[in-house]
Amino acid sequence: MERQGGEQRLGYWRVENGSAVAVGYAEALAAWRAAAYPVLVQVAGRYRAVITYRELGEAVQEASGVRTRALLHxxxxxxxxxxxxxxxxxxxxxxxxxxxxxxDGMVGEGYNEVLQVAGLPAAADAHDREVHAATSRLACYRAYCTALPADGGSPALAPRYQDTVARRRTAAALRAPVPVCPSCHVQLPATGICDNCD
Structure with a gap:
């Protein structure tokens, strides 16, 4: 490989014997992909743990020894x-x-590739994508974490969507038909037996 004078002139490089050595994009990508898998398995080993895109970017560069100044995205x-x-x-x-x-603690639009590879349709919106990702995260913890709660854990949505789900449940409960007595048409108590007609 051609040796360069410094990191600033290289798109992708690794340091060998104190010198920056150019690395091609395909080689860098392969090294980062190989490094990413064990990093993510390690994250999955801690219940409810996540990693940000930036943290993962730094972790794969550190683990592989291949560096870049290219923008993460x-x-x-x-x-x-x-x-x-x-x-x-x-x-x-x-x-x-x-x-x-x-x-925001949410997966990005690229998460739709998970659905595509599984033969599923793309998520209709960010909320649906996050619901699927929360279920997938739980599957990761169940596969790799040895310290799960006694009940096996539960899916964890990003905080923004935990509130949304709670609001949707409340709205659904409010829309549910209220049971009424067929005789006097008064709302039935929790017992289901009309106090007026009993």
């Missing part, structure tokens, strides 16, 4: 795409569900 999706296909090949749960945005 220009390459992390391809790394995660490789993990999606590898998890599917191994019949492992979708480990990429553990990778979230730091701002």
């Amino acid at each position: 220009n390459w992390i999706g391809r790394v995660l795409g490789g993990v999606v296909h590898e998890a599917h090949r191994r019949q492992d749960p979708p480990l990429t569900a553990l990778v979230v945005h730091s701002a």
Whole structure:
């Protein structure tokens, strides 16, 4: 490989014997994909743990020894795409569900690749995508975590959507028909027996 004078002139590199050595994009991507899988398995070993895209980007560079100054969003999706296909090949749960945005704790639109590889339709919206990802995260913890709650754990939505789900449940309960007495048409108590007609 051609040696360069410094990291600044390289798109992708590794340091060998104190010098930066150029690495091609395909080689960098392969190294990061290989490094990402064990990093995500380690995250899945801690119940309710997640990792941000930025943290994963740094972790795969550290583990592989291959570095870049390229913007994270220009390459992390391809790394995660490789993990999606590898998890599917191994019949492992979708480990990429553990990778979230730091701002809102949600998976990104690229998570739809998990659904596509599984032969499922893309999520209709961010909420549906997050619900699927929460279920997938629980599957990851159940596969790799040795310290699950006694009940086996439960799916954990991003905080923003925990509130949304609670509001939807309340709205559904309010829309549910209220049972009434067929004789006097008064709302029935919890017993289901009319106090007026009994």
